[in-house]
Amino acid sequence: MKKSIFILTLLIFSTTVIAQNLTMGQILEIKKKDLGNADDYLTAKGWEFLEATEPTWDKMGSATFTYNKDNMSSRAESFLTFYYNEYSDRTRIYIQVHKKEKYTEYVNSIKGYGCKMISSKVENGDIIKVYRGATTTFEIRSSTSENFFNEKTAIWTFFIVSNDDYDLNWGDE
Numbered sequence: 001m002k003k004s005i006f007i008l009t010l011l012i013f014s015t016t017v018i019a020q021n022l023t024m025g026q027i028l029e030i031k032k033k034d035l036g037n038a039d040d041y042l043t044a045k046g047w048e049f050l051e052a053t054e055p056t057w058d059k060m061g062s063a064t065f066t067y068n069k070d071n072m073s074s075r076a077e078s079f080l081t082f083y084y085n086e087y088s089d090r091t092r093i094y095i096q097v098h099k100k101e102k103y104t105e106y107v108n109s110i111k112g113y114g115c116k117m118i119s120s121k122v123e124n125g126d127i128i129k130v131y132r133g134a135t136t137t138f139e140i141r142s143s144t145s146e147n148f149f150n151e152k153t154a155i156w157t158f159f160i161v162s163n164d165d166y167d168l169n170w171g172d173e
Contacts, residue, residue: 024109031093060085093160102126103156124155
């Protein structure tokens with residue numbers, strides 16, 4: 001019996017150790033991958049596939065993954081959507097986090113890469129900051145959401161695109 005409990009504990013512990021949230025450096029590495037390699041990388045890190053959409057001539061395809069998802073609800077510690085285009089090597093990453101520690105880690109990493117804030121504003125009750133580095137633009141959105149008990153919780157999203165992509169699609173906003 002003791003052996004069974006030990007093995008069960010070891011299995012639970014090893015699953016917890018294998019699954020890990022991502023660093024900003026890892027997110028930027030995923031952005032360089034194609035869809036299949038991004039899926040392999042995230043799966044190896046313990047992320048779970050949630051849903052995908054096919055690209056069309058006018059819209060990028062997407063694949064969404066969750067980290068530390070609750071089996072009984074749609075809640076997760078983090079969501080990552082990988083946007084891709086079959087006709088070019090352009091990719092985008094959208095990641096949503098719910099822990100302030102992870103938000104702070106990501107912002108500090110972005111600043112550590114030498115990125116500078118190029119704009120900030122309030123839009124629909126959200127704070128939006130845009131940081132730009134040598135090759136990459138990061139749009140960071142701080143917002144809140146209400147749960148079933150009308151309690152507000154913080155949500156942070158990071159939208160990561162190349163500078164060329166940002167200038168082409170959002171540069172003159």
